[in-house]
Amino acid sequence: MIAAVEFQTISRRFGALLALSDISFQIEQGEFFGLLGPNGAGKTTLISVLGGLIKPDCGTARVMGHDVIHDYLSARQNLGLVPQELVYDPFFTVRETLRLQAGYFGLRRIDDWIDEILHYLGLTDKADHNMRILSGGMKRRVLVAQALVHKPPVIVLDEPTAGVDVELRHALWSFIGKLNRAGHTILLTTHYLEEAEALCTRIAMLKNGKVVALDTKDHLLSRFERITARLYAERLPALWQEREHRREGGAFLIDLARFEDMELLLAALREENIAIDRLQLEGTDLEQVFLKLTGNDAPQTTETTHAK
Amino acid sequence: MQNERAQGWRALLYKEVLRFCHVGTQTIAAPVLTALLYLLIFSHVLESRVLVFGGQIAYTTFLVPGLIMMSVLQNAFANTSSSLIQSRIVGNMVFFLLAPITPWGFFAAYTLAGVLRGVMVGVGVWLAATLLFTPALWQPVAPLWSLIFLFLGSALLAMLGIIAGLWSEKFDHLATFQNFIIVPMTFLSGVFYSVQTLPDFWIKVSHLNPFFYMIDGFRYGFFGIADVSPWISLMVVGVATLFTTWTTWRLIASGWKLRP
Secondary structure, eight states: OOOSEEEEEEEEEETTEEEEEEEEEEEOTTOEEEEEOOTTSSHHHHHHHHTTSSOOSEEEEEETTEETTTTHHHHHHTEEEEOSSOOOOTTSBHHHHHHHHHHHTTOOSOHHHHHHHHHHTTOGGGTTSBGGGSOHHHHHHHHHHHHHTTOOSEEEEESTTTTOOHHHHHHHHHHHHHHHHTTOEEEEEESOHHHHHHHOSEEEEEETTEEEEEEEHHHHHHHTOOEEEEEEESOOOHHHHSSOEEEETTEEEEEESSTHHHHHHHHHHHHTTOOEEEEEEEOOOHHHHHHHHHTOOOGGGSGGGGGO | OHHHHTTHHHHHHHHHHHHHHHTHIIIIIHHHHHHHHHHHHHHHHHTTTOOBGGGTBOHHHHHHHHHHHHHHHHHHHHHHHHHHHHHHHHTTTHHHHTSSOOHHHHHHHHHHHHHHHHHHHHHHHHHHHHHHTOGGGGSOSSHHHHHHHHHHHHHHHHHHHHHHHHHOSSHHHHHHHIIIIIHHHHHTTSSSSOGGGSOHHHHHHHHTOHHHHHHHHHHHHHHSOOSSOHHHHHHHHHHHHHHHHHHHHHHHHHTTTTOO
């Protein structure tokens, strides 16, 4: 089967900055793929290459087998892209915007489909409002609607939930999930790791224009699997005090390689008669994998903190 | 599918027309009014003082075709340039850059929309001026000449507008282009006077201005008289249009400022 999206040795330089460096990977049809990375990692540049908005210095990109430069008409017909910036044309209403967008793809008289999209995205009562007066969340929905108007098999969403309230974020997730189940290939860029963890089956992580990880979500998580015990107690057992641990609030954080280590810890506590006020076990989440791979060990400097 | 695809540019043309129609007071009515004010003031002040073409034509009558053409040219330019700079600054250009529209489609849609706005303003000025001031202009002597220059001139300025809209990084740049190039060239092209009445040196300078030929050729269609032969005007304007077409096309096809 032809790959839905294919990047082959894509590089792109902006002046002194190497924005993309030798990027190669494929996304199969029907996948829900996450493209993760900190700000400035090259995510938007990479999908701009896919949309034909930016030319790569070298390498090729394909959408459903169509080269985005040499066969751009077919490539673009197969791609729906939701840009990250909240852009809109202030001259038109929501319906006009969607009709025009359909027209750009050679589609006319498709009001039934437009009504359907408006309904799914909760925009029906805004259809005849001018774009200018819509709230940010509503404008975001219109951007999604615009990307869907020509029913593309491949849908790219560039941080669709940036600056979006919790309610709309969940509505968008469920909508995108529905599209994926209906057979659309989804490429989602995000720095909300919670989002990638909840939705994506496969993930690429970008850092400084390079792919630093490319795997299924489950593999990525298991590669870095570890269990952290969060223990609230007066002190640690004598033997365990020599082991590596951290303090956070009133808790001791102890990394355990295996679950069996938990029994040892409990036994040691019992032996020394240390009362346990509270004990929590925490598994690996994508955020930890992400921080490890992108080398940002200070969570407060990434925007991942408010995803929690 | 192949057929449907080729239609994308039509939606883009429709978008451009819909855009200026949505703000028609500003884009059509205002320039018509401006031209009428010029006409009112200049004709009132100068009617009895300026002789054109040896007195064969009344000054007010002489003035109208020039004013029509000046409005056409300025509005064709304004349409493409302001639409492009707005789209680029706001970022909504991405909507059609992501669509399967060829560079030719983009070129055709913007140029034709500029031509259309120019022609609509021109027709507005012509109708209003004819009804209010100069009924004689209801029937041009050689309308085909006027139509040719109307079309070539508006297309040329619409294309210059595309270049300016792509080149400018902010509204300031566009205003510079407009105030220091387009406005002086149109004003100094013999809209308000016959260049034959100028000193020799200024006649020569005027003859270097392509806008002079657009206006002179357009005026020939109304009166059958002009400062130079309409064939010379056609040649100059034709060459200028071809050169501008080639330049604009090259810029768009290369993706300059559109697809970095």
